[in-house]
Amino acid sequence: MSPETAKSQETKTKLLKGALRTLTEHGIAKTSARTVAAAAGVNQALVFYHFGSVDELLAAACRYGAEQAVSRYRARLAAVTSLSELLALGRAIHEEERAGGHVALLGQLLAGAQTHPALGPATAGGLQLWIDEIERVLVRVLAGTPFGEFTDPAGLARAVAASFVGVELYEGVDAAGAASALDALEQLGVLVSALEELGPVAQRAVRHHLRRTARR
Amino acid sequence: MSPETAKSQETKTKLLKGALRTLTEHGIAKTSARTVAAAAGVNQALVFYHFGSVDELLAAACRYGAEQAVSRYRARLAAVTSLSELLALGRAIHEEERAGGHVALLGQLLAGAQTHPALGPATAGGLQLWIDEIERVLVRVLAGTPFGEFTDPAGLARAVAASFVGVELYEGVDAAGAASALDALEQLGVLVSALEELGPVAQRAVRHHLRRTARR
DNA sequence: GTCTATACATGGATAGAC
DNA sequence: GTCTATCCATGTATAGAC
Numbered sequence: 035m036s037p038e039t040a041k042s043q044e045t046k047t048k049l050l051k052g053a054l055r056t057l058t059e060h061g062i063a064k065t066s067a068r069t070v071a072a073a074a075g076v077n078q079a080l081v082f083y084h085f086g087s088v089d090e091l092l093a094a095a096c097r098y099g100a101e102q103a104v105s106r107y108r109a110r111l112a113a114v115t116s117l118s119e120l121l122a123l124g125r126a127i128h129e130e131e132r133a134g135g136h137v138a139l140l141g142q143l144l145a146g147a148q149t150h151p152a153l154g155p156a157t158a159g160g161l162q163l164w165i166d167e168i169e170r171v172l173v174r175v176l177a178g179t180p181f182g183e184f185t186d187p188a189g190l191a192r193a194v195a196a197s198f199v200g201v202e203l204y205e206g207v208d209a210a211g212a213a214s215a216l217d218a219l220e221q222l223g224v225l226v227s228a229l230e231e232l233g234p235v236a237q238r239a240v241r242h243h244l245r246r247t248a249r250r
Numbered sequence: 251m252s253p254e255t256a257k258s259q260e261t262k263t264k265l266l267k268g269a270l271r272t273l274t275e276h277g278i279a280k281t282s283a284r285t286v287a288a289a290a291g292v293n294q295a296l297v298f299y300h301f302g303s304v305d306e307l308l309a310a311a312c313r314y315g316a317e318q319a320v321s322r323y324r325a326r327l328a329a330v331t332s333l334s335e336l337l338a339l340g341r342a343i344h345e346e347e348r349a350g351g352h353v354a355l356l357g358q359l360l361a362g363a364q365t366h367p368a369l370g371p372a373t374a375g376g377l378q379l380w381i382d383e384i385e386r387v388l389v390r391v392l393a394g395t396p397f398g399e400f401t402d403p404a405g406l407a408r409a410v411a412a413s414f415v416g417v418e419l420y421e422g423v424d425a426a427g428a429a430s431a432l433d434a435l436e437q438l439g440v441l442v443s444a445l446e447e448l449g450p451v452a453q454r455a456v457r458h459h460l461r462r463t464a465r466r
Numbered sequence: 467g468t469c470t471a472t473a474c475a476t477g478g479a480t481a482g483a484c
Numbered sequence: 485g486t487c488t489a490t491c492c493a494t495g496t497a498t499a500g501a502c
Contacts, residue, residue, distance in 0.1 A: 061364035062279050066477050077488060082479060144419040145361035148277035158423040181441060189434030192427045193417070200416025201409070203360040207374040211408045218405030225397060226442065228459040236452030243444040282495055293470060298497060476495070
């Protein structure tokens with residue numbers, strides 16, 4: 035089996051980082067073997083030697099970048115114990131992403147996956163890393179609420195991740211609009227967390243209503 | 251001022267429709283003067299004659315397509331009077347968009363706006379058409395709820411629109427995941443609407459909690 | 467005014483050098 | 485095994501035909 039020499043590894047890593055830089059800074063439309071190689075400081079043809087095609091490089095870069103980004107936030111996500119903390123962390127991540135752009139990168143790849151079928155699974159996988167972390171937090175946070183039984187952490191995690199990608203893309207064309215969107219979500223979170231503060235009678239009333247309108 | 255002959259108009263319209271088709275079917279990465287012109291059935295150079303550049307054509311197509319898409323849903327949005335109705339309509343729109351792809355198109359343009367600065371304002375404008383409609387609905391729906399004073403329809407509309415774009419892009423790489431995300435949001439909507447059913451005492455308790463934790 | 471033929475730039479991929 | 489020189493396809497833009 036391939037010994038994977040140090041030199042090969044080095045070039046591959048350069049290309050992966052170059053791909054991430056190019057995607058975040060110039061978008062999927064301007065990402066090519068040439069632009070990535072330029073960012074990586076290597077010959078353009080090495081993309082094809084090491085990864086077979088541009089698409090496969092981007093797929094590999096997606097896995098690589100998503101793992102890096104998620105691991106950067108993993109500890110802080112693990113420390114979250116309430117909905118309001120989660121919302122505050124979401125806001126903090128947004129601020130950091132404004133510079134790093136790791137989430138918007140998923141948006142670029144999501145957009146690119148339309149054309150490059152090979153990107154679909156890789157992008158879904160990258161998003162899944164985020165979803166898994168978010169789901170873990172939601173399970174923990176929602177277990178402590180009186181209405182946890184009516185929520186689906188798995189689906190909710192997917193909704194949160196997809197929405198976050200949407201907001202990060204939106205941020206690119208309307209920073210003020212994205213900020214007000216996050217403000218509104220924060221208010222909404224406060225509203226939901228207010229439910230936790232209800233007395234037993236009111237909680238029973240809400241639960242009753244939920245059971246009545248529950249589908250499936 | 252330019253009489254804008256019938257022939258010119260016809261070619262322009264062909265190009266606009268071709269641009270929309272190309273963007274939705276092949277994504278921003280594979281959208282070029284050549285591919286759009288092929289879809290439109292006209293000579294590639296006409297892109298530059300009629301619109302000056304590919305970017306300007308895409309910007310025009312964005313305005314054109316967003317106006318068409320929003321007007322298609324406007325009547326149904328105007329008929330919404332409750333949160334649960336809004337969620338049901340969101341689900342219906344999602345089903346239609348699965349085929350039409352008008353929302354995912356905004357995702358493609360949002361992704362493209364990173365590279366092509368000219369696309370930014372146009373895409374923001376296209377999204378704004380959706381946001382305006384959603385905001386109108388939210389104002390109406392939230393005014394009828396006991397907690398309307400704690401929500402910001404303008405920000406919430408932006409959040410909803412951006413999230414919807416994110417979910418539509420996500421749908422492209424994981425249809426089942428997107429479906430479960432929408433299910434979860436629907437549940438969440440039911441949870442919030444359950445608040446409307448609370449008795450006066452519980453409502454006062456929730457309001458008190460909200461005032462206590464309200465920011466700004 | 468409308469459109470086509472054509473020039474020039476960029477991108478993808480490989481044959482073969484080291 | 486690693487990489488470069490080179491080829492052909494695709495993309496952008498314009499000069500000039502109709």
